[in-house]
Amino acid sequence: MSERVELVMSSEEIQERLRRDRNRRRRKGILFHVTVIAFGFLMIYPLLWLAGSSLKGPQELFTNMGAIIPRSGIVIDNYIRGWRGFGGVTFTTFYRNSVIYAGIGTLAAVFTSAVISFGFARISFPLRGFWFTCMLMTLMLPVQIQIIPQYIFFSQLGMVNTFWPLLLPRFLGQAGQAFFIFMMVQFIRGIPLQLDEAAEIDGASKFSTFYRVVLPLIKPAMVTAGIFSFYWTWGDFLTPLIYLNAPRLYTVSVALRAFADPSGTTDWGAIYAMSFLSLVPVLVVFVISQKQIVEGISTTGLK
Amino acid sequence: MAESTGVASNTRVRIRPRTHVSIATRKKWLAGYAFISPWLIGFIGLTVIPILAVFYLGFTRYDIFTPPRWIGLENFQRMFFRDPRYWRSVNATLYFAFTSVPLRLVFALAIAMVLNTKHKALGLYRALYYTPSIVGTSVAVAVMWRQIFSGRGLLNWFLAQFGIQGVSWLGDPRTAIWTIIILVIWQFGSPMLIFLAGLKQIPTEMYESAAIDGARARHRFFRITLPMLSPVILFNLIMQIIFGLTVFTQAFIITGGSPLDTTNFYALYLYRRAFENFQMGYGSAMALVLLAVVALFTFVVFKSSAKWVFYETETGK
Incomplete structure (x- = not known):
């Protein structure tokens, strides 16, 4: 690569050389951007295709299959037909169920994680290290280990076909919350201890120290936890599949599976429409909160 | 104590x-x-x-x-000696984990290295490449994937435009598992982000002094990038293998375990036994084996990590 440089160059030669270098760099830069964008487009093409197909008329679905933008105008009929759902239950019900699960589940997960992480981060008590290690080890545990006994437990309590088996673990720091607790503990450790001490000198109890001093300061970590919790609950399939067996209780993910059953409907327009619609909340949250997501994954390995 | x-x-x-x-x-x-x-x-x-x-x-x-x-050991005897479906599911799962995990990590690292520049548009590109991961495990994407690879699906439509007769990707025992592997590789976003954060931690002076010493790009990659990233790779490897061994939703929706059980992954077979056939005992025995295997993998990776994981001494904590 390195050419031999003459020791003496005229100023024109230097200018010329600089210009050539700049051009080469610019060409390389353009090539980089074009390649990255082209490949990126390929990456999200399936999603764009899904969105586009949900707006196509019945003929175009098969004749103009690969296109993203419908040739013969936008058709919203797919969404109207799809929303009617199946078995007399519409997607209104499914969305309501998903909102219950994701909404309550997320609020519970975020708040209990904050409480638990304060305990681990700020109060020393016997066996703290041991419990903390136990908590981190649950991160490695596949859910398949617990689902059978948990199902037996919840069915003996008569909680099958209720939301309790889905929500209760989220009030009790389980179901992947070890990630959140770990993240918040790291976050709390970054807060100066003097703030706690000052509050305690003023006679604040541990709980009011947590509630008035620490909680307002860990909001960023809580937002990140909330975003991920929303993703996990909204997209969760296995838990609702096991515990919710009546269509009126289905969440969107379970309903979508039944709706798109190959032996049942073949209304592909409606299936695309409902599939894409179920992704919209996730994509919207992603666009709004990209920064927290990227930081959350990069710093703690959340998934 | x-x-x-x-x-x-x-x-x-x-x-x-x-x-x-x-x-x-x-x-x-x-x-x-x-x-x-x-x-x-x-x-x-x-x-x-x-x-x-x-x-x-x-x-x-x-x-x-x-x-x-x-019934004592009967579940295990049946599982190991009298249930050919069990072994087919083990085969499928190991094949899946050992192809998809390395491919996914290689992909994630390659893209992370390409994107690891100080371009203004980096945030945008990162978001673009992460988007599939944010929706990747959803039922909607699995339904879409089934549609792409089905007989009259998108892939065969594209092939037909070039006059190529497509095959039944989901019906052929040789290709069905690859539709799911490709889906999983497509979602390389999380390891990519973790690698990107890891790459940012490597001091640029290291590369500069290596370049002055005449190290080629290949050497810089193998002697600096890989060793410096090794703790991150370790973390990714463990998490991804466990993920690979428990893949469920995609197979459940896209192939349902067929054809010929080639995609009847462990978690799917366990679910079927326990919750469709109500064989809770057999399912629990399967869960125990899974627990042992996951523990073994984690142990092996941790033990061997001493040989290939390079921890920076104290400085960066």
């Missing part, structure tokens, strides 16, 4: 450390346990007891409606 002073210690010795614990300290302990109590209750009730229960249920026949009946 220190209070295990033994039986021989007399009362005075035993009381002494206790008197040191003031009421204030005890109150603090109580407060600590109060704060972690939601987790502790959940951990014992929903994790520890279930794991113990699995150890019992794995040796029983249990259909939920009648009480469990102890």
Whole structure:
């Protein structure tokens, strides 16, 4: 690569050389951007295709299959037909169920994680290290280990076909919350201890120290936890599949599976429409909160 | 830990450390346990007891409606010697984990290295490449994937435009598993982000001095990038292998385990046995084997990591 440089160059030669270098760099830069964008487009093409197909008329679905933008105008009929759902239950019900699960589940997960992480981060008590290690080890545990006994437990309590088996673990720091607790503990450790001490000198109890001093300061970590919790609950399939067996209780993910059953409907327009619609909340949250997501994954390995 | 002073210690010795614990300290302990109590209750009730229960249920026949009946090792005998479907599911799962995990990590690292520049548009590109991961495990994407690879699907439509006769990707035992592997590789976003953060930690002076010493790009990659990233790679490897061994939703929706059980992954087969055939005992025995295998993988990776993971000495914590 390195050419031999003459020791003496005229100023024109230097200018010329600089210009050539700049051009080469610019060409390389353009090539980089074009390649990255082209490949990126390929990456999200399936999603764009899904969105586009949900707006196509019945003929175009098969004749103009690969296109993203419908040739013969936008058709919203797919969404109207799809929303009617199946078995007399519409997607209104499914969305309501998903909102219950994701909404309550997320609020519970975020708040209990904050409480638990304060305990681990700020109060020393016997066996703290041991419990903390136990908590981190649950991160490695596949859910398949617990689902059978948990199902037996919840069915003996008569909680099958209720939301309790889905929500209760989220009030009790389980179901992947070890990630959140770990993240918040790291976050709390970054807060100066003097703030706690000052509050305690003023006679604040541990709980009011947590509630008035620490909680307002860990909001960023809580937002990140909330975003991920929303993703996990909204997209969760296995838990609702096991515990919710009546269509009126289905969440969107379970309903979508039944709706798109190959032996049942073949209304592909409606299936695309409902599939894409179920992704919209996730994509919207992603666009709004990209920064927290990227930081959350990069710093703690959340998934 | 220190209070295990033994039986021989007399009362005075035993009381002494206790008197040191003031009421204030005890109150603090109580407060600590109060704060972690939601987790502790959940951990014992929903994790520890279930794991113990699995150890019992794995040796029983249990259909939920009648009480469990102890049958000793019969579940395991059936699983290992009389259930060809079990071995097909093990094969499929290992094949899946050992192809998709390395491919996914290689892909994630390659893209992370390409994107690891100080371009203004980096944030945008990162978002673009992460988008598939954010929706990747959803039912909607699985339904879409099934549609792309089905006989009259998008892929065959594209092939037809070029006059190529497509095959039945989901019906052919050789290709069905690859539709799911491709889906998983497509979602390389999380490891990519973790690699990107790791790459940012590598001091640029290292590359500069290596370049001055005449190190080629290949050497810089193998001698600097890979060793510096090794802790991150370790973390990714463990998490991804566990993920790979428990893949469920995609197979459940896209192929349903067919054709010829080539995609009947472990988690899917376990689910079928336990929740479709109500063989809770057999399912528990399968869960026990899974637990052992996951523990083994984690152990092996941790042990071998001493050989290939390079931890920076103290500086970066």
